Amino acid sequence: MVWEESIVHDVRLSSVGPGQMSGSDVFHHPGGLDLAMKLHYLRVVYLFDSEASKDVTIMKIKDAMFSWFNHYFITCGRFRRSECGRPFIKCNDCGARFIEGNCSKTLEEWLAIKDCSLYKFLVSHQVIGPELSFSPPVLFQVTRFKCGGISLGLSWAHILGDPLSASEFINSLGRVMNDLGLKLHSNIPRCVPAPGQPGPQKDPISAKRIDPVGDHWIPANNKKMDTFSFHITSTQLNYLQAQIWGPSLHQTPGFESVCAMIWHCVARVRTKSEPKTVTVCRTDPYRKDNDNIGNNQVICKVEAGSECCIVESDLSVLARMLEDEGVDERKEIEEAIERDEGVSDLFVYGANLTFVDLEKINLYDLQLKGQTPRFVYYTIQGVGDEGAILVYPGPHDGKFVTMILPEDEMPKLKSELKINGLLLEDN
Known part of the structure; x- marks a missing residue:
C-alpha cells in the first residue's frame, strides 16, 4: 500500500x-x-x-x-x-x-x-x-x-x-x-556555567566532534540513513533470554538481552568493521526532580577490545558487557564542550553504534480522559552514521524497537534478525 x-x-x-x-x-x-x-x-x-x-x-x-x-x-x-x-x-x-x-x-x-x-x-x-x-x-x-x-x-x-x-x-x-494540576517543581532558568577546570584534550569515545555546523543544527551524514521499527512479543523475549542464559538464575534485563542480539547481528552485517565499541544511553537511576528539564541521562561507552570478535562472542558475554562494563562519560563530554566555551559541535547518537534504553521514561503515562495511548512511536532525528537502536515498552506486552541505521545495511540486518528470532516474517 x-x-x-x-x-x-x-x-x-x-x-x-x-x-x-x-x-x-x-x-x-x-x-x-x-x-x-x-x-x-x-x-x-x-x-x-x-x-x-x-x-x-x-x-x-x-x-x-x-x-x-x-x-x-x-x-x-x-x-x-x-x-x-x-x-x-x-x-x-x-x-x-x-x-x-x-x-x-x-x-x-x-x-x-x-x-x-x-x-x-x-x-x-x-x-x-x-x-x-x-x-x-x-x-x-x-x-x-x-x-x-x-x-x-x-x-x-x-x-x-x-x-x-x-x-x-x-x-x-x-x-x-485532566484537571490534575502540575507538580510543584520549578523549571528555573540556569545561569551561565562557571568556568571548569581544564580537562584532557582527548575527546570522549561516546561523542564525535565535527566541523562547525553554524546555526543550522543538524549533523551531516556520509551515508543515507533509514528507519525501521518492529515489535518483540513477551514470548519472543522469553525465548531469547532462554537462548542466551539457559536455566541460569542470573539473567540480564530484557533491554541488554535484545541489544546483545542486535549488536551481534549488526556485526555480522559489518564484516569489515565490527562495532567493537558501542554507546549505551539510559535514564540516571539516581536522578531527582524529574519535572525539571535538562540532559542528565547516563551515557556509557562499552569497549569489547580490539582482540574480541563480536560475531564469535557468546550472547551472554555481550549482554553482561552492556549491563556491567559501561563507563559513564558524561563528565568527559561536558569537559569537551566547556573546553571550547560551548561553541564546538559534537554529537552522541551514532558516534558509535548507540543503544538507547527508554523503558523507564513513563511513555504511556500521557492520558486523555483517563485513557492511555493505543500506541506510542518514538524515534530520533540527527543520528550519525554508526546508527542508533531505541528500545521501549510495547503497547500491551514485550518491547518495541526503532532502528536508525545506514540504508544499505537494512536488508541484510532484517534477514539476520529473522534468522535469530527477533523479527517475525510478517514484519
Whole structure:
C-alpha cells in the first residue's frame, strides 16, 4: 500500500505560549551536556482512539497549554548566541509551534501499517536554524483521524533535555487537561556555567566532534540513513533470554538481552568493521526532580577490545558487557564542550553504534480522559552514521524497537534478525 503525502491534509500553523509573561531579560543557559545534544531531536507520536479523544477540541488543548507553558516557559523561548558564540535561550514567550491536520485514514488503518516512515506525517521534523531567533525548540502536532481518533506529535530539541525530561513535559500536559494540576517543581532558568577546570584534550569515545555546523543544527551524514521499527512479543523475549542464559538464575534485563542480539547481528552485517565499541544511553537511576528539564541521562561507552570478535562472542558475554562494563562519560563530554566555551559541535547518537534504553521514561503515562495511548512511536532525528537502536515498552506486552541505521545495511540486518528470532516474517 502506497500512501501519498496528502494523507494528512488541511494543515494549519499557529503558536501557543505561556498565559503569563515570563518577565524581561530572562535567559536560560544550557549546560555542557545540553550543548553536546544540540544536533539531536526527539520525535514522539501518541495515538488515541475516538473514546479517549471525544470532546478533546483544539481550543481545549490550547487552553491547557497556556497554563502548562507558565511552568515550562523555557521551552517557549528562542536561541541566541553570546559574544563568544555560546548558545543560550532568551525566554521571550515566543511559544511552541502548533500544527493541526486531518488524516484521511482511520486509526485502525494506521495501526495496521508496517511502514514506520509514514509517522513523519504525524510529527514535525523541523530542526533549529538556520535562523536561531525564528526556530522554536518545541513543535506540537494534533492530527485527527477519519474515525475520530487523534494523534499528538511532539518534536523536542534534545538540547532542552533528555528523554525523561521530554516525557515528563508531555505527561504534564495530560495532567493539566485532566484537571490534575502540575507538580510543584520549578523549571528555573540556569545561569551561565562557571568556568571548569581544564580537562584532557582527548575527546570522549561516546561523542564525535565535527566541523562547525553554524546555526543550522543538524549533523551531516556520509551515508543515507533509514528507519525501521518492529515489535518483540513477551514470548519472543522469553525465548531469547532462554537462548542466551539457559536455566541460569542470573539473567540480564530484557533491554541488554535484545541489544546483545542486535549488536551481534549488526556485526555480522559489518564484516569489515565490527562495532567493537558501542554507546549505551539510559535514564540516571539516581536522578531527582524529574519535572525539571535538562540532559542528565547516563551515557556509557562499552569497549569489547580490539582482540574480541563480536560475531564469535557468546550472547551472554555481550549482554553482561552492556549491563556491567559501561563507563559513564558524561563528565568527559561536558569537559569537551566547556573546553571550547560551548561553541564546538559534537554529537552522541551514532558516534558509535548507540543503544538507547527508554523503558523507564513513563511513555504511556500521557492520558486523555483517563485513557492511555493505543500506541506510542518514538524515534530520533540527527543520528550519525554508526546508527542508533531505541528500545521501549510495547503497547500491551514485550518491547518495541526503532532502528536508525545506514540504508544499505537494512536488508541484510532484517534477514539476520529473522534468522535469530527477533523479527517475525510478517514484519
